[in-house]
Amino acid sequence: MKLKISASLNYRIVEPAELMLQIEAADGGGQRVIDAALDLKTPAEVVRVPAAAGVCTPVWLRAERALDVAYRAIVSVERDGADLAALAAVPLHRLPAEAIPYLNESRYCPSNKFHAFVERRFGDAEGGAKIRQMRDWIESRFTYAAGSSDAETGALDSFVERRGVCRDYAHVLIALARAAHIPARMASVYALGVDPPDFHALAEVYLDGDWHMVDATGMSRPGECARICVGRDAADIAFLTAYREVRLIEQTVTVDRA
The missing domain is CATH 2.60.40.2250 (Immunoglobulin-like)
Structure with a gap:
């Protein structure tokens, strides 16, 4: 496309x-x-x-x-959107050097605070199937609300409030993925069909030896996004x-x- x-x-x-x-x-x-x-x-x-x-x-x-x-x-x-459920997690000792920093918590994604929740809510799934469950959980329980967050809002705030904009959805998904020991980073993209039209943010997770776009807002698809930049969280991709x-x-x- x-x-x-x-x-x-x-x-x-x-x-x-x-x-x-x-x-x-x-x-x-x-x-x-x-x-x-x-x-x-x-x-x-x-x-x-x-x-x-x-x-x-x-x-x-x-x-x-x-x-x-x-x-x-x-x-x-x-790029084509992969079937997340078919993607396997990469063993930690086999991760490439570029993926390792994205296992750790960052300014807006305090993943260490989500370990217990991830184990309790998503503990029965593995790899891409776990990521898909996380994405679906966020999309179904959060409300997209312009103006509901600001530059200080992090994943924990959004998790509690259950609302936000694209950056907040992405922060929560990244924090949950890292809490499950799956590398996750944030990407800024130009996305077709985003409403309102703007710079868009989504997550990318490292599965089966490659990075895969995952949009917890449900507004975009990987094959309709042009990547701009990637980083640990919103601080890196502004x-x-x-x-x-x-x-x-x-x-x-x-x-x-x-």
Whole structure:
């Protein structure tokens, strides 16, 4: 499937600031960037950071007064959604080095606090079947509610409240997976059919020797998502990280079939 992607960010910068931008679709890892352009409409110093194929392409900016940027791309998505129940967990001693950090708790995903719940609720399942049960449990019990969480909300908060947005659903699934000793990371994606249209967040779990996208909101499918970036949790995959005060003026994201 080919996706036509466009995104625009318009921010006011209170004082000269260093910014990290992560909005470009990754090339590789089940997708191919056919055409893309990043247009900075306001003056800024730009430094691109080399990244692993299929992961992300961070861009560092130093800007004054305003950030006005537009991104467009055509991405061919070449991954199929696997049957989770058919995927086996990888024994811990056979995990590749890149997967090991995603076994551990992180700022927004305190997985160590979920061990007892995971064993009690999902202890009879293994591997991908356990992940599928976790995903279904979250989707059926949580309410998607815009504005119900903020930058300080973590998986434990969302678990208690039983509501949130895509980042909160992903945080809970990641925490549960790690509590079951299955590597899990967070991905930012451009996803077809997300409502409201925006940067979308979901989980990726390491099963049967590869990473697999799992969206606990139920709004997206792996074959209709273009990965932007991956990390331990929302702190690593933010589309814009500012090291000074910035104020949002306008932001838009659209994803269509190309």
